[in-house]
Amino acid sequence: MQHGLIKSMTLALAAAAFAPLASAQEVTLKVHFFLPATSFANTLFIQPWCERIAKESNQRMKCQTYPSMQLGGTPPQLFEQARDGVADVVWTLPGYTAGRFPSVEVFELPFMMQNPEATSKALWDYVGQYAAAEFKDVKPLAFHVHGDGVFHMTNKPVRTAADLKGLKLRAPTRMTNKFMALLGATPVSMPVPQVGDALSKGVIDGAVVPYEVVPSVKIQELVKFHSETDPTEPAFYTSTFVFAMNKAKYESLPADLKKVIDNNSGQALSGLIGKAFLQADAEGKKLTAKNTTNVIPKAELENWKKLGQPLTDAWVADMNAKGHNGKEMLDGARALIARHAAGK
Known part of the structure; x- marks a missing residue:
């Protein structure tokens, strides 16, 4: 009798011990x-x-x-x-x-x-x-x-804003589309998965994406030219x-x-x-080695900065219209970027 009681108690304790494991979500x-x-x-x-x-x-x-x-x-x-x-x-x-x-x-x-x-x-x-x-x-x-945006072009490289005039160019976001328009291109908005098809059918003359996207879309097979911006300068878009x-x-x-x-x-x-x-x-760029790559120089980018300034001004005004302090938000973003870039 006592033996049976001890045995049943032992089993109960064992069951209790394992209960949390059994019910662990x-x-x-x-x-x-x-x-x-x-x-x-x-x-x-x-x-x-x-x-x-x-x-x-x-x-x-x-x-x-x-x-x-x-x-x-x-x-x-x-x-x-x-x-x-x-x-x-x-x-x-x-x-x-x-x-x-x-x-x-x-x-x-x-x-x-x-x-x-x-x-x-x-x-x-x-x-x-x-x-x-x-x-x-x-x-x-x-x-x-993501890292620096790059121009991936089917028929000619981008060296100056004038090279973009009249070209249909894919960009990912509202801000980048507006900037491409200020540079003279005709922006076409679409998510990344549609880019390959649009390039292969000639719907667009090029696309701005970072090198990271290259293998996902096989961009290296669809374009001949890759135009980067001076690496000492901030990216023209992200x-x-x-x-x-x-x-x-x-x-x-x-x-x-x-x-x-x-x-x-x-x-x-x-x-x-x-x-x-x-x-x-870095990995995506390796795949473009057989194509032609050029770097858009700092002097040309200074011109682009002037062309893009109205976009920054418009964003500040839009934030103000929504009841925010646009200038404070812009300055705050820049200060945070600078602080983290300095490792603080």
Whole structure:
């Protein structure tokens, strides 16, 4: 009798000991993005992030990635998909929905960005100070920018603004489209996945993207010329990106898994992604070796800065009209970029 009692108590204690393990929540996050699985964005940033959260959660939280819009919809709809829970985590460009995120467009103004790692950290800080309301419907995990934009042209290189006159040129965001128009081009807005088809069919004469995008679109096979800007100068354009999570999904996580997400988001992750994109640029550029590359000199870029100034002035005025202090936001963005570039 006593032996049976001890045995049953032992079994009960054993069951109690294993109960937390049995009931430990396992979570699969649906991660949705617009580039293919082979893209540098996936191999250098999204997959490593997924591996870290799996490891730090003892494999209790894992990703199921859906590259190339495999969950449906279009790239401009990704933000809504994170908001509405169609996906748990998305990676997209705020600029794909023109005018919806005006505060962060300051980072897409001409000649703002020189170092993507520092500028990505600055962007995270800037959103916290000036633009949190624009992203209140999701849980931001990171904000970042890409490396220097490059002209990829089918028939002739870009050496001066005059070379762009009358050419149809793809650009990613409202600000860059406006800048291309000021330089004399006819801007054509489209997400990256459409660029290859548009180049091959002659719908556009060229595109501005960083080298990082080259392999995803096979740009090196579709154009003959690559025109960079003087590397000592800030980039003539960059784009902002957001890596965001569905709020309800985050809130549903137990405290320890929330902590794993918290430890893998924020300013540090933003900088890490910016650094990965710089690495990706170097890899993408290697693929263009057989084509012709030129550098647009500093003297010509000074002319471009003057041509682009009305765009900066208009952004400040637009922010003022929306009840913000546009000049303060512009100065704040520049100060944050400079501070992080100096390693402070």
